[in-house]
Amino acid sequence: MVSTAAITVVLGCSLGWSLLDLTRKSLVEKIPSLPLLLFVTAGMVPLFAFWAYFGQPATFAPGYLPPATASILLNVFANLAFFESIRVSPLSLTIPLLSLTPVFATILAIPLLGEVPTPRQAAGILIVVVGALFLNLAGGEGSSLAAVWRAFIRERGSLLMVLVALLWAATISLDKMAVERSSGALHGLVLSGGVGVAALAALAGARRMHELSTARRAPWTLLAALVVGAVALALQLEAIQLVWVGAVETVKRGLGNLMALVFGRLFFAEPVTPHKLIAIVLMAGGVAVLLL
Numbered sequence: 001m002v003s004t005a006a007i008t009v010v011l012g013c014s015l016g017w018s019l020l021d022l023t024r025k026s027l028v029e030k031i032p033s034l035p036l037l038l039f040v041t042a043g044m045v046p047l048f049a050f051w052a053y054f055g056q057p058a059t060f061a062p063g064y065l066p067p068a069t070a071s072i073l074l075n076v077f078a079n080l081a082f083f084e085s086i087r088v089s090p091l092s093l094t095i096p097l098l099s100l101t102p103v104f105a106t107i108l109a110i111p112l113l114g115e116v117p118t119p120r121q122a123a124g125i126l127i128v129v130v131g132a133l134f135l136n137l138a139g140g141e142g143s144s145l146a147a148v149w150r151a152f153i154r155e156r157g158s159l160l161m162v163l164v165a166l167l168w169a170a171t172i173s174l175d176k177m178a179v180e181r182s183s184g185a186l187h188g189l190v191l192s193g194g195v196g197v198a199a200l201a202a203l204a205g206a207r208r209m210h211e212l213s214t215a216r217r218a219p220w221t222l223l224a225a226l227v228v229g230a231v232a233l234a235l236q237l238e239a240i241q242l243v244w245v246g247a248v249e250t251v252k253r254g255l256g257n258l259m260a261l262v263f264g265r266l267f268f269a270e271p272v273t274p275h276k277l278i279a280i281v282l283m284a285g286g287v288a289v290l291l292l
Contacts, residue, residue: 006242013239014252016232018259022267023225025086030217033083034203037076039215042196043226044233048189051234058183067177068187072194074174076202078167079195081160089157090270097161099128099257099283102249104169109245112173121246124289131282134275172249176240184237192233254287 027036052058085094103125109115117125178187203209215222239248257280264270 003242006239009235009239010243010248010251011255013232013235013248014255015259016228016235017252018256018263019228020225020232021086021256021260022263023221023228024083025263026221026267027218027225028083028087031214031222032208032211033080033087034199034206034208035211035214036083036222037079038196038199038203038212039222040226040229041079041192041199043223044192044230045189045196047227047230048185048192048234052183052185052189055185056183058186060186061181064178064181064187067174067181068190068194071171071174071178072191072198074167074171075191075195076198078164078171081167082164085157085160085164087157089155089161090264094157094161097132097158098165098168099253099287100132100162100165101169101172101253102246102287103128104166105172105249106246108170109173113176113245115244115246117246120289124250124286127286127289128283129286131279131284131286134279134282169249172236172240172245175237176245179237179241184234184241188230188234188237192230250287254284257283 024036024040031039106115106117106121106125110117175187175191178191182190203211236248236252261272261276261280265272
């Protein structure tokens with residue numbers, strides 16, 4: 001049975017990522033993807049350094065470096081794809097596709113962590129996939145697989161978000177492996193610093209350092225994003241030590257689906273159509289079955 005403390009941590013993590021999605025949607029219109037990734041991740045470093053210094057003592061155990069390095073590299077690619085996805089497509093149409101993350105995480109956890117899904121969880125995976133596909137199906141095109149495929153091809157942001165879901169599914173298993181060989185604070189420090197350094201190197205290599213000045217376009221929103229992001233990541237690194245990674249992703253994306261529609265409607269005037277609502281219900285049901 002999952003403890004009340006574990007549930008609280010998972011719910012806090014889920015809410016934190018939903019709020020971060022909102023701030024990133026606002027920032028991506030004002031700040032290019034690479035400097036935005038640098039600002040958000042590098043800005044987390046002092047917060048994780050504070051946690052590591054004042055938290056429980058911990059060291060890096062043998063075997064830490066491979067999963068940590070892989071997580072950093074995949075996070076760089078995933079974050080850049082995420083920013084591009086929400087830039088070119090509506091928030092309420094792309095964010096719910098991250099419900100595929102627990103699907104991929106469940107599959108990847110078999111070889112990486114030895115966590116084998118039950119038949120009930122497999123059924124939940126199928127429901128989530130059906131809901132995600134239906135989300136991209138325009139009302140007048142019918143319900144054939146060919147029509148679903150055409151909808152995915154047409155919506156470029158959706159294709160990118162599926163890739164993001166796959167990459168983030170891999171990183172959460174890698175993060176669990178890394179945290180088991182260090183601590184949440186230490187790995188959070190390495191992860192945020194590593195992604196920040198990679199983003200800085202990419203900016204320098206592309207001779208785009210002048211884009212760092214774009215931070216002045218939305219300083220307070222940027223500050224909110226890095227604080228919310230640090231809290232969300234910290235809670236996630238704690239949550240995966242308490243709960244199966246598939247369950248963490250299930251709750252995180254289930255709440256994210258709902259908040260994407262709410263935030264998209266309130267802040268970006270994105271329409272909430274009947275087929276979106278049906279898709280959300282399907283995916284919410286699927287992640288609920290996975291959680292059971």
